[in-house]
Amino acid sequence: MxxxxxxxxxxxxxxxxxxxxxxxxxxxxxxxxxxxxxxxxxxxxxxxxxxxxxxxxxxxxxxxxxxxxxxxxxxxxxxxxxxxxxxxxxERLDVTLPGRRRQSGGLHPVTRTMERIEQIFGSMGFDVADGPEIESDWHSFTSLNNPPNHPARSMQDTFYVDLKDEDGIHYNLRPHTSPMQVRYAHQHVKKYRHLLERGDVLPDIRIIAPGRTYRVDSDATHSPMFHQCEGLWLGENVSFKDLKYVFTHFCKAFFEREDLQLRFRPSFFPFTEPSAEIDIQFASGPLAGRWLEVAGSGQVHPNVVRNMGLDPQHTIGFAFGMGPDRLTMLRYGVNDLRLFFDGDVRFLSQFA
Structure with a gap:
């Protein structure tokens, strides 16, 4: 080269x-x-x-x-x-730096309340009933002594879906968990039909029915979607005295306080007769001296007992309905229901 x-x-x-x-x-x-x-x-x-x-x-x-x-x-x-x-x-990683910890989650405060309710009533022998959130008109209203055009429907028959029952009536998002009581009673009667045929007494129906419900209502203490827990005790000799004992025990156990009083105030519900609102009052604390409404209750109406497939001449009992969301507000001192559903982790992490 x-x-x-x-x-x-x-x-x-x-x-x-x-x-x-x-x-x-x-x-x-x-x-x-x-x-x-x-x-x-x-x-x-x-x-x-x-x-x-x-x-x-x-x-x-x-x-x-x-x-x-x-x-x-x-x-x-x-x-x-x-x-x-x-x-x-x-892009080098400094492996000598401390790692980033993954934050652990926690139960929503309303979920904590629901579990607490189930635990307390479970200790008193109540089963937990479950059912669909999309219900027929008959289960939501008619079976509960709330026929079409009844004025008590005005604030409840609000959300309907494009699905019709055999009578051509649209299904609805349940406004309360009462349909679960009717469904459970039908299953109970079917399960013990052999006892009815022999003329024997059926075992008592003792359940709570917690779940989501829907109504057009939205403010600091109401939400279009909210939670409800209803209770039912049916038997041969179940009275208002049993209702008072059961609910008083529940309130004291739930709030972990003995210094509260209950008041049963006469009211009206189409599915119970007589009916009463249940108020509680604390003897101390920021809410001391105020009567606070926490539930509705009453003796199950004979028409409702009959629609459950039972004989109101031999079956009697009580029902109640309460809002776990409101109980959560009272237990944790929250003054606006909407905070529970805004999804703000800063607020929810306080309960984790």
Missing amino acids: SADLQALIEAAQRQFSEAVTPAALEDAKAVYLGKSGQITTLMKGLAQLSVEEKKAQGAAINQAKQAIERALQARRQELADMELERQLQA
């Missing part, structure tokens, strides 16, 4: 090593290997040589070209390695 070609290779290697970016390297490549580059010019000059000179000079030029291409490829790899190292340094 001639001294001129060796000098050309060294010049190319030097210029490649001085290129600090891929773009600069490609510019340097064009000087030697481009369409107008020095190697390309030398290759074109071979046409003027004899056959023997062309063969010898062509081989030497080809060796110089290969040497320049190797130097180019080596520098490309160096620049790629340098870029990778830069990225690794920029």
Whole structure:
């Protein structure tokens, strides 16, 4: 290889090593290997040589070209390695830093209340009934002594879906969990039908029915979707005295206080007769001296007992309905129901 070609290779290697970016390297490549580059010019000059000179000079030029291409490829790899190292340094993790702890979740305060209610009533022998949230008109209203056009429906028959029952009436989002009482009673009668056929007494029905319910209502103490828990105890000799004992025991256990009083205030509900609102009063604390409504109750109406498939002449009992959301507000001192459903983790984490 001639001294001129060796000098050309060294010049190319030097210029490649001085290129600090891929773009600069490609510019340097064009000087030697481009369409107008020095190697390309030398290759074109071979046409003027004899056959023997062309063969010898062509081989030497080809060796110089290969040497320049190797130097180019080596520098490309160096620049790629340098870029990778830069990225690794920029994205490097400091393993000596403390790790980021994943915060543990917790139960929603209303869920805590629902579980607490189930636990307390479970200790008194009450089963938990469950049922669909999309209900028929008959289960939601008619079976509960609340026929069509009854004024008591005005604030309840509010959310309907595009699904009809056998009478052509649209199904609705249940406004209360009372339909679960009727459904449970039907299952109970079916289960013990052999006792009825023999004229024997059926075991008592003693259940609570917690779940989500829906009505058009929204303010600081009401929500279109809310929770309700109803209770039912039916038997041969179940009286208002049993209702008072059961609910008093529940309230004292739920609030973990003995210094509260209960008041049964006469009221009206189509599915009970007589009916009463249940108020509580604390002897101490920020709510001391105020009567607070927490539930509605009453003796189950004979028509409702009959719609359950039972004989109201031999079956009597009580029912009650309360709002776990309101109980949660009272227990934790929250004054706006909407805070429970805003999804603000800062608020909810207080109960975790």
